[in-house]
Every structure is written in C-alpha cells, then in structure tokens.
Amino acid sequence: xxxxxxxxxxxxxxxxxxxxxxxxxxxxxxxxxxxxxxxxxxxxxxxxxxxxxxxxxxxxxxxxxxxxxxxxxxxxxxxxxxxxxxxxxxxxxxxxxxxxxxxxxxxxxxxxxxxxxxxxxxxxxxxxxxxxxxxxxxxxxxxxxxxxxxxxxxxxxxxxxxxxxxxxxxxxxxxxxxxxxxxxxxxxxxxxxxxxxxxxxxxxxxxxxxxxxxxxxxxxxxxxxxxxxxxxxxxxxxxxxxxxxxxxxxxxxxxxxxxxxxxxxxxxxxxxxxxxxxxxxxxxxxxxxxxxxxxxxxxxxxxxxxxxxxxxxxxxxxxxxxxxxxxxxxxxxxxxxxxxxxxxxxxxxxxxxxxxxxxxxxxxxxxxxxxxxxxxxxxxxxxxxxxxxxxxxxxxxxxxxxxxxxxxxxxxxxxxxxxxxxxxxxxxxxxxxxxxxxxxxxxx
Amino acid sequence: xxxxxxxxxxxxxxxxxxxxxxxxxxxxxxxxxxxxxxxxxxxxxxxxxxxxxxxxxxxxxxxxxxxxxxxxxxxxxxxxxxxxxxxxxxxxxxxxxxxxxxxxxxxxxxxxxxxxxxxxxxxxxxxxxxxxxxxxxxxxxxxxxxxxxxxxxxxxxxxxxxxxxxxxxxxxxxxxxxxxxxxxxxxxxxxxxxxxxxxxxxxxxxxxxxxxxxxxxxxxxxxxxxxxxxxxxxxxxxxxxxxxxxxxxxxxxxxxxxxxxxxxxxxxxxxxxxxxxxxxxxxxxxxxxxxxxxxxxxxxxxxxxxxxxxxxxxxxxxxxxxxxxxxxxxxxxxxxxxxxxxxxxxxxx
Numbered sequence: 001x002x003x004x005x006x007x008x009x010x011x012x013x014x015x016x017x018x019x020x021x022x023x024x025x026x027x028x029x030x031x032x033x034x035x036x037x038x039x040x041x042x043x044x045x046x047x048x049x050x051x052x053x054x055x056x057x058x059x060x061x062x063x064x065x066x067x068x069x070x071x072x073x074x075x076x077x078x079x080x081x082x083x084x085x086x087x088x089x090x091x092x093x094x095x096x097x098x099x100x101x102x103x104x105x106x107x108x109x110x111x112x113x114x115x116x117x118x119x120x121x122x123x124x125x126x127x128x129x130x131x132x133x134x135x136x137x138x139x140x141x142x143x144x145x146x147x148x149x150x151x152x153x154x155x156x157x158x159x160x161x162x163x164x165x166x167x168x169x170x171x172x173x174x175x176x177x178x179x180x181x182x183x184x185x186x187x188x189x190x191x192x193x194x195x196x197x198x199x200x201x202x203x204x205x206x207x208x209x210x211x212x213x214x215x216x217x218x219x220x221x222x223x224x225x226x227x228x229x230x231x232x233x234x235x236x237x238x239x240x241x242x243x244x245x246x247x248x249x250x251x252x253x254x255x256x257x258x259x260x261x262x263x264x265x266x267x268x269x270x271x272x273x274x275x276x277x278x279x280x281x282x283x284x285x286x287x288x289x290x291x292x293x294x295x296x297x298x299x300x301x302x303x304x305x306x307x308x309x310x311x312x313x314x315x316x317x318x319x320x321x322x323x324x325x326x327x328x329x330x331x332x333x334x335x336x337x338x339x340x341x342x343x344x345x346x347x348x349x350x351x352x353x354x355x356x357x358x359x360x361x362x363x364x365x366x367x368x369x370x371x372x373x374x375x376x377x378x379x380x381x382x383x384x385x386x387x388x389x390x391x392x393x394x395x396x397x398x399x400x401x402x403x404x405x406x407x408x409x410x411x412x413x414x415x416x417x418x419x420x421x422x423x424x425x426x427x428x429x430x431x432x433x434x435x436x437x438x439x440x441x442x443x444x
Numbered sequence: 445x446x447x448x449x450x451x452x453x454x455x456x457x458x459x460x461x462x463x464x465x466x467x468x469x470x471x472x473x474x475x476x477x478x479x480x481x482x483x484x485x486x487x488x489x490x491x492x493x494x495x496x497x498x499x500x501x502x503x504x505x506x507x508x509x510x511x512x513x514x515x516x517x518x519x520x521x522x523x524x525x526x527x528x529x530x531x532x533x534x535x536x537x538x539x540x541x542x543x544x545x546x547x548x549x550x551x552x553x554x555x556x557x558x559x560x561x562x563x564x565x566x567x568x569x570x571x572x573x574x575x576x577x578x579x580x581x582x583x584x585x586x587x588x589x590x591x592x593x594x595x596x597x598x599x600x601x602x603x604x605x606x607x608x609x610x611x612x613x614x615x616x617x618x619x620x621x622x623x624x625x626x627x628x629x630x631x632x633x634x635x636x637x638x639x640x641x642x643x644x645x646x647x648x649x650x651x652x653x654x655x656x657x658x659x660x661x662x663x664x665x666x667x668x669x670x671x672x673x674x675x676x677x678x679x680x681x682x683x684x685x686x687x688x689x690x691x692x693x694x695x696x697x698x699x700x701x702x703x704x705x706x707x708x709x710x711x712x713x714x715x716x717x718x719x720x721x722x723x724x725x726x727x728x729x730x731x732x733x734x735x736x737x738x739x740x741x742x743x744x745x746x747x748x749x750x751x752x753x754x755x756x757x758x759x760x761x762x763x764x765x766x767x768x769x770x771x772x773x774x775x776x777x778x779x780x781x782x783x784x785x786x787x788x789x790x791x792x793x
Contacts, residue, residue, distance in 0.1 A: 045697070049698075050696065050697065050698045050700050051697040051698050052696060052697050052698075064700075065696070065700065065703060067703055067706070067707065068700070068703055071706065090717045091717055093713075093714070093717070094713065094714035094715075094717035094718055095631070095634075095714075097638070097710045097711065097713070097714040098631065098634040098635045098637070098638050098711075098714050098718075099634045101634075101637050101638050101641055101642050101707070101711070102633060102634040102637040102638075104641075105637050105640075105641045105695075106633075106637065148697075151694060152694050152695075212633070215630070216630040216631070216632075216633050216634055219630035220630060220634075
C-alpha cells in the first residue's frame with residue numbers, strides 16, 4: 001500500500017505553501033523509500049480529521065498533522081521510518097523536542113505576519129493560492145487563512161502591517177480633523193507616508209522578533225551541516241527547513257523576514273539553500289504537482305524526472321470543494337460550534353476517524369455542492385460585514401504605538417511574552433504579558 | 445498693606461472671621477462688596493473630621509505586595525499558589541530573597557486583567573505618593589533593578605530621586621552580568637517554549653476542558669470564591685472554558701487531545717533530560733527563573749491538596765523522578781515552615 005501525503009500545493013518554487021506541509025514532505029522524503037509514498041497537492045483541509053494539512057492516507061487510516069504522522073510512521077514500521085532513531089543520546093532527543101517546539105511557536109507567527117498579515121505580501125500569497133486551488137475555493141481559502149493568521153498574531157501589536165487597519169485609522173483621524181479649523185490643519189498624511197512611518201516603527205519590533213526566533217537556532221547549528229550532526233538530518237531539520245525555507249525563499253514586497261535572515265544569519269541561509277536542494281530536489285513549479293487529471297500516469301513519471309518528489313496529481317472533484325465551502329460557511333456562522341475536540345487515531349490500522357470522514361466525502365457531497373454555492377454567498381456577505389467591524393477593535397487594542405515599540409525591544413528576555421494579547425493596556429504593559437494569565441485573563 | 449494681609453489669610457488653614465481688607469489682588473479698581481465678603485467669610489460653617497479609610501483599602505503599604513490566586517489561609521501562610529502563572533513569580537521572588545506579602549486576589553482586580561501583579565512598597569519619605577503596579581512581565585526587571593540598586597547604594601530603590609540616574613545606568617550596565625549563565629544559554633529559550641506551549645496547552649486542556657478536573661479544581665478554587673451568585677458562577681465557568689478553548693484553537697483548527705497529551709509527555713521527558721542529575725536547572729547553585737517556571741507547573745500537578753480527578757498529566761510527570769525531586773526540594777527548601785517561606789530549613793509546614 002502506497003502512502004499518500006496530502007498537502008497544500010506548491011508556491012514560491014517550494015513544494016508547499018504551508019510550513020507544516022513542507023516539514024512533513026521533508027520528513028517523508030528522508031524517512032521513506034521513494035516508491036513507498038506519493039505526494040498529492042490536494043490543498044483541501046477537509047480531508048483531514050484535524051482539519052489541517054498535511055494529512056497522511058494509509059489505506060483506511062487517516063492521520064492529520066505533522067507530529068501525528070511522525071508518530072504513526074514510527075509505530076507502523078517498528079521504528080524503521082523514524083529518522084531520529086540514529087540519535088541514541090537522550091540529550092539529542094531532548095534537543096529535537098525542545099527546538100522543534102521552539103521553531104513551531106516562534107517562527108510560525110513570523111510567517112503569518114510576513115505571508116498573510118502584511119497587505120502587500122498578502123496579495124502575492126493570494127495569487128500563489130489561486131494557482132493551486134480549484135475554482136470556487138480560491139475565493140474562500142486565502143481570506144480564511146488570513147483571518148486565522150491575524151488572530152494568531154494579534155497580540156504582537158503589529159497590525160499596522162495590515163493596510164485595512166491603516167485605512168480605518170485614517171478614516172477616524174479624518175473625523176477628528178474636521179473639528180480643527182482650516183488654518184490650523186496640517187497637511188493630511190498620505191497613505192504611503194503613513195505606511196512608511198508605521199512600517200519603520202514596526203521594523204524595530206520585527207527585527208527583535210526575528211532575532212528572538214533565529215539566534216538560538218544559529219547557535220545550535222554552528223558550522224555543522226545539519227542541526228545536530230554532520231551526517232544525517234533529524235526531524236528537527238525537517239521542521240527547520242519547513243519554516244526557514246518559507247521565510248527565506250519567497251520574494252516578497254516587504255522582505256524584512258528574508259532580509260533579516262540574509263543579513264544577520266548567513267549560516268542559516270546557507271543551511272536552508274543546501275537543504276532545499278537536497279531534500280526537496282530544487283525548485284518546484286505548480287505544474288509539477290497539478291498536471292491534468294487525465295494523465296495521471298504521465299504525471300507521475302514527469303514528476304519523478306523533474307523534481308525529486310513523487311508527485312501525483314490530485315483528483316479533481318467538485319464534492320470536496322463543496323464540502324470545504326460548507327465548512328468555511330459553518331465556521332463563520334455565529335453560535336455554530338465546530339468540532340472542538342478530536343482524538344486523532346495514533347494507532348496504526350484501526351482509525352476511529354475513518355467512518356465519519358467517509359460519510360462526509362461519499363454521502364453528502366452531491367447535496368453539499370449545490371448547498372455550498374448558496375451558503376457561499378451567504379458566508380461571503382457575512383464575512384465581509386463582519387470584517388469591516390474588526391479593524392476598529394484592533395485599533396483600540398493596540399493603542400500606544402510607542403510603548404509597544406519599546407517593549408518590543410526587550411524580546412531578548414524570556415519571551416513567553418510574545419504569545420499574548422497586550423493586556424487591554426491601562427498600564428504601560430506593552431507586549432510583555434505573561435502567558436499564564438491568558439487563559440484566565442479572557443475569562444476572569 | 446492690603447497685599448500682605450491677603451497673603452497671610454491665604455496661608456491659614458481655615459478661613460477666619462477676622463476682617464481682612466481687600467482680598468482681591470490684581471485689578472485694584474474691582475473689590476468685592478463688603479456684605480458679600482462677610483457672608484462668604486462664614487464658610488465653611490463646620491469642618492468634619494477626616495473619614496477612616498475604607499475597609500478594603502490597601503493595608504500593607506510599607507511592604508511589597510504580590511497579588512496572586514491563592515486562598516486566604518494560603519496567603520497568610522505564604523503557601524504556594526495554585527495557579528502556575530502566579531506560582532512562577534511567587535517562587536522567583538522567594539528565590540531572589542525579596543520581602544513581600546502575598547495577597548489573595550482574582551483577575552478582576554488586576555490592572556492588566558491578569559494575575560499576578562506586584563505593588564511595590566511605597567517610599568518611606570512620601571507615603572502618599574502613588575506607586576504603580578508592576579505586571580508579571582516586568583517583575584523580573586524590577587527584581588533586577590532593585591538588586592542592583594541595593595547593592596550600589598545600600599538603600600532600597602525608592603529612597604531619594606538622586607539615586608535614580610545612577611540606578612538606570614547601573615541597571616543597563618549590569619544587565620548582562622546579573623542575568624547569569626542561565627539565560628545566555630541558547631537552550632534556555634528553546635526549553636522555555638516547551639513550558640510555555642506544550643505543557644501549558646496540556647495543562648489548560650486538562651484543567652478547564654476536562655469536566656472532572658473542572659469540577660474538582662476550577663470550581664472550588666477559581667469560580668466559587670469570586671461570587672456566590674449561581675448565575676454569575678455559571679457565566680464565569682463558561683467564560684473560563686471558552687477562554688481556554690480559544691487559546692488552544694489559536695494554534696490549530698481542532699484540539700487534538702491525544703496529541704496534546706503526547707506532546708506534553710515529550711516535553712517533560714526533554715526537561716527531565718535537561719535537568720539531569722543537577723539539583724537545579726543549568727547547574728546553578730540557587731534556583732532561578734527557569735526553575736521557578738518548571739516548578740510552577742510541576743507543583744500544581746503534584747500538589748496533594750489539589751484534587752486532580754483526571755490524572756493523566758500527573759502520571760506522565762511522575763515518571764520523571766528528577767523533576768519530582770526538583771519540585772520536592774523547592775517546596776521543602778523554600779516554602780518550608782514559616783509564613784514568608786524564605787528560611788531554608790528543611791521542615792514541613
């Protein structure tokens with residue numbers, strides 16, 4: 001049985017647009033023999049029990065999420081497909097765990113900011129998405145992912161990267177300006193002027209964030225070929241490649257992330273370049289992954305020749321599109337509870353998630369596809385009406401630009417503070433807010 | 445002269461009935477008519493004595509107060525808090541030998557919306573000067589600056605403004621020195637992320653979203669002390685659960701329970717490996733912030749007084765003997781027998 005790895009499709013000459021998917025690709029490419037797995041750029045999160053890609057299909061078993069996949073592969077192969085098994089020292093294993101989690105939680109918000117939140121960059125990301133998604137979904141998926149990214153980075157007080165917020169601010173400042181007599185008015189700031197001003201102040205903070213995320217990694221890497229040894233990659237290298245390649249390789253209009261890496265972490269950059277060549281087999285184009293669905297056989301052959309990855313073209317079916325639209329509709333309907341708690345099956349061969357999944361994909365789709373179109377319009381209207389309200393809320397929450405900026409300089413300190421909303425600041429707290437309070441903060 | 449008389453009358457605490465001439469100073473051509481002035485000289489008719497301060501006004505102004513989640517008895521005994529975020533800073537301040545009084549409180553009382561926060565002792569010179577509360581994220585810096593200042597001037601930092609400039613300089617220059625080798629280690633941040641994300645996620649899930657634990661720990665400790673109104677209690681518990689849920693959903697579209705617990709186990713394994721055979725993390729002689737952060741979670745999970753119904757996290761942790769030892773030695777060594785918990789005697793409370 002050939003394993004199928006479903007991922008978000010290729011972009012920016014990388015095999016996937018999503019860091020977790022890149023991580024999973026890197027892992028499978030090194031752990032499994034080439035003929036044991038195929039890579040499918042299905043770009044459809046409904047395939048997964050955890051609603052996120054990557055997802056691994058192994059016969060009836062469906063495993064979502066990188067960590068779960070690694071766990072599953074280890075159990076399925078009795079450790080043969082565990083690329084960390086060579087690191088017998090417990091200290092190394094501990095480092096893999098610690099630095100993987102560090103990267104996931106430190107670098108992910110940076111990618112969110114760079115690829116989704118910053119408006120100039122987002123337009124490029126959206127274009128990349130539209131070439132890998134099939135027809136109706138391309139209108140829903142990118143905004144949806146952008147909303148998630150914004151939510152995830154809200155606490156950093158960097159929404160100024162987002163032009164929508166800027167626009168909102170301008171509108172409110174115009175209201176205030178009407179009260180000032182003509183003779184006393186200063187010239188109204190232009191959009192570009194405002195943007196420059198905001199971005200330069202955000203720049204300090206971004207640089208501090210970049211340093212916080214990459215300095216420990218560069219120290220760990222040292223002059224070695226891989227993170228832990230010269231000989232073989234570990235799963236930490238997969239995670240590092242996944243995140244760093246997406247930070248470093250895409251050419252973005254606002255390139256603080258890539259510039260920061262290039263300027264201050266040359267060793268990491270070299271590491272990424274070499275890693276991408278070796279693990280992903282050089283540049284990947286969208287055509288590699290999405291050849292016409294009819295020529296599946298030829299796609300496979302062609303894919304093998306051109307890139308090092310065993311691509312297989314995804315099946316085009318309207319039903320999955322319908323399902324994903326319906327899902328996104330449900331997500332934006334108030335009072336509708338998503339499936340909050342899923343227990344993923346980590347036991348090989350008997351998956352508890354398979355039955356409900358197959359139910360959705362075989363029984364419902366014909367209905368869903370038509371219902372989806374109607375619901376889509378409703379969700380779009382709802383979404384747009386909701387999204388106009390959002391920026392105002394953000395404006396209030398990140399008041400005190402200067403305070404937040406200076407607080408940002410402090411990211412050298414233990415940065416649990418990075419995670420949490422700047423407490424609805426009556427005290428000059430800036431971004432440094434303790435993590436632990438958060439759960440309670442919202443509630444109590 | 446009229447001006448002199450005026451100046452004197454202004455200095456008097458109470459307006460007197462004595463006839464002072466011409467109180468109005470600047471425009472000489474305008475004077476208040478005599479009858480009106482006589483009338484107003486009678487006021488105030490009576491001055492009441494000062495009111496007592498309200499019952500709930502701050503008492504321990506001369507002490508540093510740390511506002512944390514704890515029970516009233518716990519606050520008196522200086523017992524460890526049952527909230528990891530609070531316990532971390534409580535332990536840290538004890539490690540650093542700072543005198544403070546713990547006060548039982550809740551998030552509603554905090555200026556930042558979250559506990560803990562620190563209210564430094566007001567200065568002895570001008571006790572009425574307002575002191576600003578220090579949120580948890582600044583406590584470390586505050587402790588550092590206080591230390592630097594006491595070392596340098598031999599006095600607490602809030603005495604005398606002239607020390608202020610020196611103090612700022614000093615805090616900058618000794619920043620690197622005083623943060624010791626603990627935080628300069630590249631692993632510091634990486635392993636800290638295990639605590640702040642992996643372990644915290646599992647803790648949040650296990651405490652708030654697992655119904656047995658919610659009933660046995662959150663309700664009696666967080667919800668019931670806040671209010672006696674049943675409706676408010678229901679609303680509050682709902683809010684708590686929703687907050688924990690949103691927090692977890694930020695990181696992934698679904699909460700994968702198995703994966704959360706598994707990641708947490710791996711995190712404990714890695715931490716246990718990092719600690720090794722040392723008494724404290726990074727081979728320090730005295731515990732530091734990292735020890736405080738680990739202890740905050742391990743103590744809450746291992747505390748006999750907390751009634752964990754769903755014990756998966758505790759069981760996972762108990763496999764790592766050195767982490768359990770670490771927790772025990774800190775409880776016994778630093779939270780020992782007396783109220784302030786600062787004696788290092790190895791007696792049980």
